[in-house]
Amino acid sequence: MLWVPICVVIGALVYYSWRSEPSVTWLTICVAALAGAALLVARLPSKSRPLPGFLIFLAGVVLFGFLYSAFITHTFRSTPVKAPIDRVMVEGWLEEMSGSGSSIRYLIDVQAVSGMPASLTPEKVRLTVRGDSDLKPGRFIRCYASLRPPPAAILPGDYNFAQQAYFQKLGAVGFVYGRCNPGRLSSAPSFMNGLEYRIHAQRRSLAERISQTNHSSRGSALAAAVMTGDRSFLSEKDEENLQASGLAHLLAISGLHMGLAAGAFFFVLFRLLALVEPLSLRFPVQKLAGVGAILAITVYLIFSGASISTQRAYVMLGVALLFGLMDRPVVSFQALAFAMFVVVLLSPWAVTTPGFQMSFAATAALIAAYRHRLKSEKFFNSSGLFGRFREFAYGIFLTSWVAGLATLPFALYHFDRAAPLGFIANLVVMPIVTIASVPLASITAILLPFGLEGPSLSLLARSLDLVLGLAEFFADDRGLAELFSLGRIPLFSAILASAALIIWIVHGKSYLFRAAIISAIAILIWVFTPHPFLVYDGVGHLFVRSNKHWMQIDTGVRGLDPLRYVDVPDMACETVCSVAVGKNTQVSYSPTLGDLVFQNGENITILPSDMESQTGFSVFASGRDAEIRYHPDLNCRPWSLKWPDCRE
Template identity: 30%
Template sequence: MAETDAAPSIALPPRQTDGWQMLAAIERVLEAERDQLALWVPVGFGAGIAGWFALPGPTGWIGLGIAAAGVGLAALLFGGTSRLGRAVTIFALAMLLGLVAIWTKADWVAAPRIDRPKVVALTGIVEAAEPRPATATIRLLIAPDTGNGLPPRVRINVDAEDLPAPPPAGSRVAVRARLLPPAPPMVPGGYDFARVAWFERIGATGRALDPPVIVAPDGGSSLADIRTRLTAHIEASIKDAGEGGIAASFVTGDQGGIPEDDNEALRRAGLAHLLSVSGLHVTAVVGAVMLLTIRLLALSRRLALHAPLPLIAAGAGALAGIGYTLLTGSEVPTVRSCIAALLVLGGIALGREAITLRLVAAGALIVLVFWPEALAGPSFQLSFAAIAALVAFHEHPKVAAFAARRDEGIVLGGARILLMLLASGVVIEAALSPIALFHFHKAGLYGAAANIVAIPLTTFVVMPAEAIALALDLVGLGAPIWWLVGKALGLLLWIAHVVADAPGSVANLPSMPRGAFALMATGGLWIVLWRTRLRRWGVVPLAMGAIWSLLTPPPDILVTGDGRHVAVRDGRDGIAILRDRAGDYVRDVLGEASGVEGEAPALELMPFARCSADLCAVDVSGGGRTIRLLATRSRDFVDIRAMTRACAAADIVVSDRRLPRTCHPRWLKADAPFLRSTGGLAIRIGSGEVESVAEQVGLHPWGSFAAGSR
C-alpha cells in the first residue's frame, strides 16, 4: 500500500508579537548606528558622575549603583547576544564606574576645613601667587605649617600695596589673616565655591589683615613663578590694562588683570571663551610649532627627501602643547585640549582622520577618569559641548559637501568660508546657550556674528604676534610688535563693547531647574552623537527642557544664607533689595538668580514698602497671591512687644539674627538659626515653594548645614 501524504497542518504559523517587532526594529537602527555606539561610553560614565552630584546623599547613590548594576546584568542575561543588550550592558557598566569614580575621588581628597570665622597668625609655604590687578590684590595659595592646626591649603587675598611683588612659589610667609569656611552658594542656583574648594583641598579662605612677611626660597624658579613673571612682563609691555590683561590671559591663562567692565562686555558678546586657554589656543600653538618645524627642516634637502618630516613636526607640536598646558596652569579646559591635540597628532602619525567625534569622546573620557569633578563645572561642559557640536555639524554629509574645496573664484570661495564661519558660530551658540543660562543665568545672542571676526583675529593675528614679540624681547626688540598686539586687542574689545551694548544682546533667565537642564543636555547629546534619522528624536527632550525652563516662574523673594540680604520682585520685571549698601557681588548674584539686569533700588524707596531704621514690611505679589514680608535691617534691638505684633501681622519674617520665641509669622520664620540649616532661600509665592541651598547640596561632603537637606 502506497504511503499517503501527511494531512496539511491547520496550525497558524508563529507570529511575532508587537514587542518582538519593536526589538527587531531597534536592532536594525542600532546596526545602522554601530559606528556611533562607542561614543555613548563617556556619556554613560558622565551620567554616573552627574547622578552622584544630583542625588542628595548615600541612600540615593547606593540606589543608583544598584539600579545601574541591575539593568546591566539584566541586559547581559536576557539580551547579551543582541546589539541592544550589549549596548545597554556597556552603558550601565560605564554609569556604575562613573559613580564609583566620583564617590572615590570625593573621599580621597577629603581634608579638614574650618567651621567658623577666625583670626589666625598664619605661617606656611606659598604654593602659588596670582596677581589680580583689576581688584588691586594678590591671591596667595598657602600650605600652612602643621602646628597651626589649619587645613592643608588656605587661600587669602592680600592688598597689592602691602605686597609689591608676587612672592615666588616655595616662599615662607607669615601673616595675620581673617579666615572663613569655603562659601556655599549664596542663593539656590548660585556658584558653589565650597564644592570647588573641596576637590582642591582648600579648607579656608580669607584676607590678610597686615602686610605679610615673605622669605623667598633659595634655588630656581617653579613654573608658577615663571608664569607670574611672564604675566607681569606682558601686562607691562601693553599700556592699556584691558588689552594687557587679555594678552596675558592668552599666554599664561591668568585673567586677573582684565578690568571687570571688559570682562562683562566679553561675556555679553559671547567672546568670554577666548579668555579661557582651551582648544583655540592650544591648536594655534601646536599648529604654529608644527608649521615652523616642518618649514625649517625642509630647508635641508637631505631631510626633506629622507626624514619623516610630518612625524617629527607632530612630535614637536606635541611637546609644545604639553609645555603650553603646564605653563598656563594645567586647568581642565587646557588639559582637555592638550589631550585632544595629542590624539589628533597620534592620528596624523598613524595616517588616520584627524578630528572626529571618537577623538572628542576619548578626550572626554580621559578627563573624566582623572578629574570626574570637572563634569559639574561650566568649563568642561562649555568646552566639550562646543567641540562636539562643531565636529558633528561639519561631519554632516550635506555640510561636508558644501564646505568641500572646489575650483571657484575668490569671491565665491570667500563667501562660502564666511557662510561656514557664521553657521559654525550659530551652531556653537546654540550648543552653549543652555549651559550658559544654567550656570550664569545669561547668554549672549550675537556671539556668532562677533566670533566671525574675533576668532580669526585671535588665532591669526594676536597669538602669532605675541609669540614673535616674546621672541624679540630676548634681544630687546619686541616693542613694535607689542604695539601691534595692543591695537589688535583694542579692536577685539571694541567689538565686544559694541555687541554687548546692542539692544537685546543678552538673554536672561532665572535659576533653571536641574531636570530641565538634564533634558536639554540629553537632547543635545542625542542630536550630536547619532547620524541617522534617529537623531531627530533628540528634539523632544530638548524642547521639553526648554519649555520647562521658560515656564518656571522666577523667585518672588530671594534670601541670602546669612539673612542680611533680601531681594523681592517689584512687579515691573525688576527687583528691589533690602540693604542699599550691598556690594556689587551681592547685587550681581541676586540679579542673576532673579533673571534681571540693571540697578536694583533700595526696598525702602518702593511704594509697596514701609521701612524704619530697624524693620521693613513689604507686600509681595506672585502667582495671584499677595503676602506680607517682614525683614530686619539693623543690629539694634527692637522692643519685643512691637516685634511680636509685627511678626503676627507678617507671613514671612527674615532676619540675620535669632528672633524671639514670641515671633510667630503665618508662614515662615527665616532667622539666623533656621538659615544656618537651610542656607539661602528662593521663595515662589504662587506655588508656595521654598527652595533652599541645603536641598541642592544635600549630604555631599562639602555641605556645611546644621540640619542637612530639607
C-alpha cells in the same frame, strides 16, 4: 564609542549633584539590581539580547562613574576650616599671585597656622592683600590674617565654590592685616613643589611683562590673559564686556587657543622644514612639524595655568596630532572620547563646572557638524582667492553658530543669561583673532626668550584693542536680553536640552528631528515653569523680583552675594520696603515682623522661625495667593562644613 565616556560623565554628575552622601546600603542595592538585570538579559534568546544588553552595559558604565567619583572623593585628603578664625599667623610658601593694583590675592601652601594643630591645618589658603607687593611665588612668607571657610552655594543651583575649593585643597579664604613679610625658610617642601613655584613665578613675570608693553593699551592686558591665562591686569569693565558680548571664551584658554596655536606652529614649522632640502627628502616634514606642535602646546599648557578647559584641549589636540603621526584621521570622536576619559579619571569633580560642560559640548558639536563635510568633497571650490575667502567665511559662520547653540543650555543654566548678539559678535571678531591676533601671539611667544618681542607684541596689543572695542559695542544688546528673558532655565529643561544635543552628536542627521522635538519640550517646560518673586537665602539676603529685575533688600545681615545675583542693585531698609512685583501686585516686607503682605488683599505670613532657616525659601505667586517652598539642605557632603557630623 562616544556613549561610554558620556555615561561615565553622567555617573559622576549624579554623584556630585546628590543632595546627601549616598549610603553603602543604597550602593549595594544598585550593584545587586544591575547584576540581577544582567543575569536576566543573559537568559534571553540571542536575537532579543543585543539592545537590552547594550542598555545594561551603559547602566553599568554610569554606575562605574558614580562609584569611581565616590571612591576618589573619599580617598581625597583636604582639610577645610570649619569656622571663622580671626587674627592668626599664617606661614607658608607663596604658590601663586593674582590680581593687580590695590588688591592682590595670594595662594599660600601652608606650613603652619598659629594655635591650630597640624591635623586641622588647611593645605592651602587664599588671602587678599591690600596694596602693591614685591613678593614673588616661591618665597616663604608670614601673614597676619583672618580666615573663613570657602563659601558654599547659598541658593540651590548656584555655583558651589566650597566643592571646587575642597578638591583644589583650598581650605580657607580671608584677608591680611597689613602686609605679608618674608620668612626664614627658603627651600620648598619638595622638588615638585619648587618646580611648580618657579613655573608660577615665571608665569606671573611673563604676564607683567606682556601687560606693561603699552601702558595706554587695554589690549596688552588681554594679550597677557590670552598668552598666560592670568587675567589680573584686565579691567573689570573689559571682562564684563567680553562676557556680555558672548566673547568670554577668549579668556578661557581652551580648544580655540590651543587649536589656533597648534595650527600656527605646525604651519610655520612645516614651511621652514620644507625649505631644508636634505631633511625634506629623507623625513616626512609634516610629522616633524606635528612633533614640534605637540611641544609648543605642552609649553602653552604649562604657562597658561592648566585649567580644566586647557587640559581637555591639550589632551584632545595631543591625541589628534598623534593620530596624524600614525596616519589616522585627526578630527574624530575617538580623540574627544579619550580626552573626556582622561579628564574625568584625573578630576571627576570637574564634570559639574561650566568650563567642562561647555568646552566638551562645543567640541563634540563642532566635530559632529564637520564630520560629513570632512568625508565629502569641499562644499566650496577653494581654488583662487575668492574661493578660499568663501571657505573661510563659511567656517567662521558654521563654527560660531554650532558652538553657540551647543553651549546655550549650559550658559542659561549656570549664568542665567546668554549674549543676544554673541553670534554676530563672534562673526565679526573671530576673523580678527584668527588672521591677526593668533599669528602675532605665536611670533611673540617665539621671540620672548630673546627679548625681541616688542614690535610683534605691540601689533598684538593693537589687534586686541580692536577686539575689546568691538566687545564693548556688542555688550550693549539694545534691550534684547530683557526682551527674551524667561528667568532661570529649570534643571529638567537643561537635562532635556543636553540629551537632545547628545542624541544629535552621536547619531547625526538621522536623529535630528527627534532631537528637535526634545529641545522643543525643554523650551516649553522653561516657558511655563513658575519663577519665584521673592527669595530668602537663609543667611540674611532677601531678593525681590520686579518684572524681570531682581533687587536685593538689606535685612541687616551682611555677607557674600550669591553669584546668580551679583548684578542686582542693593536697597537698604531700616523699617519697611515696598517693591513693585509683577504688574498689579505690590509686596511690603518688614524684616522685624517677618510678614509678607499683598496689597490686593491677600496675605501670607512668614514666621520668625522661617527667617532663621539655614536653607532659606522661595515665594511663588499662584493667582491671588502665594506659596512658600523651602530650599533643600544640600550641605551633607564631604566638602561641607557639617561633614561628618551631619551623617546619622
